[in-house]
Amino acid sequence: MTVDATASLAPPRRNLHRFANPGRFLRLAGVVLPYLAIGGLVLTTIGLVWGMFFSPADWQQGDAVRIMYVHVPAAWLASAGYAGIAACSVASLVWRHPLADLAAQEIGPVGAGFTAVCLITGSLWGKPMWGAWWVWDARLTSVLVLFFLYLGHIALIRAFDNPERGYRAGAILALVGAVDLPIIKFSVDWWHTLHQGNTFSLTGAPHMYISMLWPLLFTTLGYSLVFAAIVTARLRAAVMERRIRALLLARVDERGVAERVAA
Amino acid sequence: MTFLPYVAASYTLGVVVPAGFALAAWRRMRGASARLAAIDPRRARRAAAADARSQAEDRP
Numbered sequence: 001m002t003v004d005a006t007a008s009l010a011p012p013r014r015n016l017h018r019f020a021n022p023g024r025f026l027r028l029a030g031v032v033l034p035y036l037a038i039g040g041l042v043l044t045t046i047g048l049v050w051g052m053f054f055s056p057a058d059w060q061q062g063d064a065v066r067i068m069y070v071h072v073p074a075a076w077l078a079s080a081g082y083a084g085i086a087a088c089s090v091a092s093l094v095w096r097h098p099l100a101d102l103a104a105q106e107i108g109p110v111g112a113g114f115t116a117v118c119l120i121t122g123s124l125w126g127k128p129m130w131g132a133w134w135v136w137d138a139r140l141t142s143v144l145v146l147f148f149l150y151l152g153h154i155a156l157i158r159a160f161d162n163p164e165r166g167y168r169a170g171a172i173l174a175l176v177g178a179v180d181l182p183i184i185k186f187s188v189d190w191w192h193t194l195h196q197g198n199t200f201s202l203t204g205a206p207h208m209y210i211s212m213l214w215p216l217l218f219t220t221l222g223y224s225l226v227f228a229a230i231v232t233a234r235l236r237a238a239v240m241e242r243r244i245r246a247l248l249l250a251r252v253d254e255r256g257v258a259e260r261v262a263a
Numbered sequence: 264m265t266f267l268p269y270v271a272a273s274y275t276l277g278v279v280v281p282a283g284f285a286l287a288a289w290r291r292m293r294g295a296s297a298r299l300a301a302i303d304p305r306r307a308r309r310a311a312a313a314d315a316r317s318q319a320e321d322r323p
Binding site for chain 2: 037116121237240244
């Protein structure tokens with residue numbers, strides 16, 4: 001059997017670098033953004049109204065269980081957002097994808113916001129159920145660590161005069177911090193925690209009544225689309241701002257050259 | 264409804280935070296788009312070409 005040695009050297013036709021062209025990204029994002037925003041708004045609204053007024057109260061927790069329809073999607077997006085930053089960091093460090101650093105930078109504040117929502121709604125749920133706003137439980141503590149990792153990533157990117165160095169340092173922090181994600185997921189299995197165990201698993205049926213599961217699925221999908229819409233809009237703005245900076249710098253350079261020629 | 268203040272506070276947070284991010288992102292995007300349209304020579308060339316085409320079509 002003969003193997004074409006040059007085949008593996010040929011540039012792949014369909015990969016993420018297709019979206020490295022800012023103009024192409026702006027066009028694609030402009031098409032996708034309204035669908036993400038409208039879909040997210042509709043699904044989140046349906047899920048929240050359903051969860052608040054039509055889903056049953058829990059036999060033990062009463063109506064406090066309705067906090068779940070905000071808390072669980074926020075928790076999912078806190079982890080998913082950081083996983084997104086880690087994926088962008090790999091794309092930046094390994095493949096030097098030009099939009100990966102910008103994407104990681106724009107995901108950071110949104111992910112931190114959703115992590116804060118997760119922590120605060122968890123606290124609001126914990127007070128009536130556990131009698132305390134906060135306990136140093138493994139799940140709560142690992143999510144708090146995730147929040148600090150987000151803040152560290154945001155601060156580190158902005159800490160350097162040279163943005164490339166900031167992006168590099170942020171990417172390394174994001175990859176090291178990604179170790180917190182499996183700790184968050186399995187903390188309720190590895191340690192005895194006050195936080196309840198996992199409701200969802202890959203292999204088993206969810207431990208939740210179906211009339212509570214549906215609104216939760218709606219809010220989770222809806223918030224995910226809203227998150228994607230916000231990040232896409234921020235990334236679109238960041239790409240345009242980079243082009244504005246480049247154009248203004250080019251004008252300054254041209255003016256400088258013209259003045260030197262005139263002198 | 265039991266525990267209403269806790270549930271209401273959670274829902275408020277779940278609406279206000281994403282809405283705030285969305286509004287800020289939308290305003291930033293609009294601002295950047297307007298600034299880019301004002302200085303981008305490629306956009307200016309495209310607009311000039313579109314004007315020229317429409318004038319050519321108007322001519323008898």
